[in-house]
Amino acid sequence: MTRAAVLGAGSWGTTFAKVLADAGCSVALHARRPELVETIARTRENADYLPGVRLPAAVRATVDPAEALDGADVVVLAVPSQTLRDNLAGWTPLLPPEASLLSLMKGVELGTTKRMSEVICEVTGAGADRVAALSGPNLAREIAEEQPSATVIACSDTERAELLQAACGTPYFRPYTNPDLVGCELGGAVKNVIALACGVATGLGFGDNTRASLITRGLAETARLGMALGADVTTFAGLAGLGDLVATCSSPLSRNRTFGEHLGQGMSVAEVLQITKQTAEGVKTCRSVLDLARAHGVDVPITEAVVRVCHEGESAAQMVREMMSREAKPE
Structure with a gap:
């Protein structure tokens, strides 16, 4: 046994x-x-x-x-x-x-x-x-x-x-x-950051189009970072990539999505921490993911936005305005 x-x-x-x-x-x-x-x-x-x-x-x-x-x-x-x-x-x-x-x-x-x-x-x-x-x-x-x-x-x-x-x-x-240990671990870490963004959007009252857009573009920035670190890009289309991302961004059982929803409703990080019993990993991990991306020259706009809200005092509404006003480019 x-x-x-x-x-x-x-x-x-x-x-x-x-x-x-x-x-x-x-x-x-x-x-x-x-x-x-x-x-x-x-x-x-x-x-x-x-x-x-x-x-x-x-x-x-x-x-x-x-x-x-x-x-x-x-x-x-x-x-x-x-x-x-x-x-x-x-x-x-x-x-x-x-x-x-x-x-x-x-x-x-x-x-x-x-x-x-x-x-x-x-x-x-x-x-x-x-x-x-x-x-x-x-x-x-x-x-x-x-x-x-x-x-x-x-x-x-x-x-x-x-x-x-x-x-x-x-x-x-x-x-x-x-x-592919690198790809599976990165998928699990970054999805918590994207889930915070999805929660913020939900808290602001946005619906499925917004969440689907964040999930899709979040998967793209996860894959970009993964490829820069030597991961197999196909990993991000599997359970440890898209599967985990969809579940964490969509379910009310997700700690990170729920944390983000409170932020979108106007609470501060400190206020949410006071009422949260379990750890929302993305709140701290967003900073280390951003540091990792910058060290490898990888563009991660959703992660940057989450860092601004969680650690730099930016409002959730301002985060959305800034993301939607980014320079137009090919997908």
Whole structure:
């Protein structure tokens, strides 16, 4: 039986722990708060993030990372992307030396502009062939409710990707493999930024034409950046590109879209943060994506607009006016 450790007990980490257990794995779910661990053990439910979803008996929660990681074949990293480096510093001495390291995170690190797999390799010293990323249209609540969904496991080592595929495949969760780690990670990170823009548009009262335009042009700037970094352009037409983008930009379950909607309704970033329980990765990642794009000479106008609204005090209405008044050009 595959032994998996899931580090991070938010909605997606908890959901993926359930997926792994349903696929036949023994799963240790690491949470920081003892009271959450106690509640999961007593009620079989993570009421903070997934109320009403019963966790399988094969999922055991623990506050001790050493206990969670002991003997793990697969280590799943499911913490907010900007906290990964600090968390890994404490976890690295505990990592089993041959375990696969699977990232569920969708972000680009502030300051370094490194993708999550690059941070993992740098901090842990693991070879790139041990590190994989999971990305796709994976809204946690729907998967926790066992609604059919597909995903991509990206890894340079095809055999390892296939082992991870087998470890998390269930009747309701269908994983595909892809060797394009760069493209899959970028698709997952940038889609959160585009979803913020779609949320802003929704908050301003705009409809489907606006959202479709943002999704399409957002996909174009994601693909431009990906190609500049060596990604396979076909990745962006798949689950980790268009699939994830459509789901995140369209669903009210999307944290980033919802965050953007509040901004479009006139709230400040600080006000939205006060009422938001879960992390909207795009709020911080938009700055690192913009830095990455500028370093490679890539034009990313939607990302630039989101940065202006989230970090430079520009109003949502002004953002739309500026985007619509850009110089006309061929598509």
